[in-house]
Amino acid sequence: MTLLTATDFHQWVRCRRxxxxxxxxxPRDMTSEVNLRETARTIATGQALLAGDARDLLPDRAREENVPATVRVLRAGIAPEEMLGxxxxTAAAVARGEAFINGLVLSGNLxxxxxxxxxxxxxxxxELSLFRPATGLRGIYEDEAALLLEGWQGQGYPLAGLHLRYLGKKDRPDSSWSEEDWRGLFRESTxxxxxxxxxxxxxxxxxxxxxYAARxxxxxxxxxxxxxxxLCEGAPAEAPEGRYSVLTLHKGRHLGRDLQSRGIFDLREIDQSREKDLTERQRRQIDSVISDRLFIDRRGLAxxxxxxxxxxxxxxxEASSQSIPPFQGLAPYEHTPIIASLRCQSEPCGESRPSRFVSLPGTDQREAFFHWLSRAVGDQGSLVVFSKPFESAMVRQLASVAGEAARGQALVGRMVDLLEPFADFLVYHPGQCGKVSLKRVLPLFTGGGYEEVRVRDGLQANFSCTRWADQAVASGSSGASGSSGAPGSPGARAAEGVSVFLEGALKGTPRRDEPYLASQEEVCAYCDVDTRAMVDLVEALARLLEEPLS
Structure with missing residues (x-):
């Protein structure tokens, strides 16, 4: 018998190919592993808060190896005997009327x-409950509940209710929260x-x-x-390469598909006089690509x-985010800063002096973090960031914890967002392919890049910061227990158990050519490249204005 899982079902419904x-x-990628980690964290925390006296039915070996049920079940296809046992x-516990956690039911071959x-x-x-790391009801949970309903009733077990327990989106735990308050973090939907x-x-x-699986x-x-x-659509035979594809239109994926449906695959084939849905930024992109020249709005850039x-x-x-808030004042999935890279440049084209702050894993050092930043930037000069909404939210959070909201707002007021000239298309390079991220514009305008650092993007940095904290909390390191009063250890152990299990299960496979987890120094190096990149970009933009009109 070939056993499948709910994950198989969700993938099948989404796309059979x-x-x-x-x-x-x-999981095929880091995002999927992050989702599994947060699912395991939410389940373990919910069980600790709401089902503390229930019997754990997870197989003994899985418990010994700290492998959460949410990933142990992924072995269904290769370990059917374990699943049947x-x-x-679970059937025996049901026969005894015994409350349980981590039970297993077969619905058909699922x-x-x-x-x-x-x-x-x-x-x-x-009464059956599913704990999930969402902040609202989603269709896939209805599907999973339907499969569970079919399997439970198919075994002849009586059912009183099926419940989804998810997280309150706006709840922000503080030091006054009791265990009952923490239970209230989990909303219930029947x-x-x-x-x-x-x-x-x-x-x-x-x-x-x-x-399909059987045959x-x-x-x-x-x-x-x-x-x-x-996988389903494929690349049309007529599709041009790279920058010329209509699918590269800035924020124009739907428009690009509409153009393709009308037989227009190349930006050079678009009649701009007839395409009324084109934005001004998309028109600048098309003109730049067709002319193969850099677009510059000199007045706007100046x-x-x-x-x-x-x-x-x-x-x-660089920040961390978790489904269960680790520190006071955080909502589910709200980012909290872990590392900061800062470079000070006293004059145009002068040397930049680097500094950084690195928090101890799993420890709330936001007050000290803010005091470091406040001293480092003083009272004069612009704070240059790339994507002000995120960076300003981090500063405001640090300032709030430090009890210096006014000072934090003053720092935010000094921020200048280096994303603006690219997002507003004050400059556009034909090689951008409609993208305005730091990684896309840096090599085109400065020749620099991220080749020398192992961390590939912000997701991996976030993933690594979160794992450091979980490792510290799970191991009981001094001070690494958070400050929110949350029952953090069960969730941290479960989340870390997911990654350790997957590292072993996928080692040597094409899906895991190297570990996702980066060291603290590797994440710091990545963060430092970001600030060095901003220095170089400001200088590159200034040089563009010095060049004569052609």
């Missing part, structure tokens, strides 16, 4: 984890009725998935998913550079 290409339910343990279950005498059946209605749609999908059938040649993914007041302080934060 992606499911076949994935080769199984194990797990399901039998192995489904039940995060928490207990018998409700007055309701005459079992899915019994919705799951019942969804069965008409979900069951045929499940049956089709299992049929290893090929998909129909004309199958296309609703998302229009590259006005932007004129806002800079010396000395300049180039500032970049």
């Amino acid at each position: 992606q499911w076949k290409a994935s080769g199984g339910p194990f 797990w399901a039998e343990e 192995a489904l984890v039940v995060d928490w279950g207990y018998f409700h005498g007055r309701g005459g059946g079992w 899915l019994t009725g919705r799951a019942g209605k969804a069965l008409k749609r979900v069951v045929p999908e499940r049956q089709e998935l299992q049929d 290893d059938r090929d998909l129909p040649a004309d199958y296309r998913c609703r998302q229009g993914c590259p 006005a932007f550079l004129g806002r800079l007041q010396w000395p300049l302080f180039f500032l970049d934060f």
Whole structure:
């Protein structure tokens, strides 16, 4: 018997081609691993708060190895005997009327984890709960509940209710929160009725998935998913390369697809006089690509550079975010700064002096962080950042914790966003392909890049910062317990258990050619490249204005 998982089902519904290409339910990328980590963190925290007296049905070996149920079940296809034994343990607990966590139910050939279950005498059946790291109800949870409903009732077990327990989006724990307050972080939505209605749609999908898996059938040649993914759509035979594709239009993916549907694949084929939906920025992009020349709005660029007041302080934060807030005042998934790189340049084209702040993993040092920043930048000069909304939010958070909101607002008032001249298309290089990120514009305008650092992007930096904290909290390191009063250890252990398990399971496979986890020095080096890049970009933009008109 080939066992599948809820992850297989979700992939199948989203895109059958992606499911076949994935080769199984194990995560294919860092984003998927992050989602699994936060799912495990939320489940473990919810169980600790709400189901502390329930029996843990996770197989003994998984508990010994600290492998959460949310990833242990991914072995269903390669360890069916373990899954069957797990399901039998769950059946025995149900027969005894014993409350449990981490149970397993088979729905057809799908192995489904039940995060928490207990018998409700007055309701005459079992109350089943799924803990999920979302801040609202999502369709995939209705599908999962429908599969669980089918499997539970298929075993002949009585059901009183199916519940989704998710996170309060705006809740911000503080030092006054009691354990009861923490329980309230988990909102509850009853899915019994919705799951019942969804069965008409979900069951045929499940049956089709299992049929394809059992027979290893090929998909129909004309199958296309609703998302229009590259595997289904492919590149049109007429598609031009790189910068000329209509799909590179700045913030114009839908317009690009509409143009393709009308047989227009190349930016050079667009009649701008007839395409009324084109924005001014997209027109500048097209003109730059066709002429193969840099576009410069000299007046606008001069006005932007004129806002800079010396000395300049180039500032970049690397942050962490978790589903369960680790520190006081944070909402679920709200970023909190962990590392800052700062460069001070006293005069145009002068040397820049670097400095940095690095927080101890798992420890709330935001007050000291703010005092360092406030002293380092003084009272004069612009703070140059790339994407002001994020960087200003970090400064305001630090200032609030330090009790210096006014000082924090003063620092934000000194910020100049280096993203502006690129996002507003005051300058545009034909090689940008509609993108305005720092990594896209840096090599085109300065020749620099990120080749010498191992950290590839902000996601990996965030991932690494979060793992350092989880490792510290899970190991009980001194001071690494957060300050929010949250039951952090169960969630930290579960999240870290996900990554350790996946590192072993995927080692040596094409999906994991090197570890995602970067060292603290590697993330600091990445952050330093960001601030060095901003120094170089300001100088490059100033040189553009010095060049004669051609």
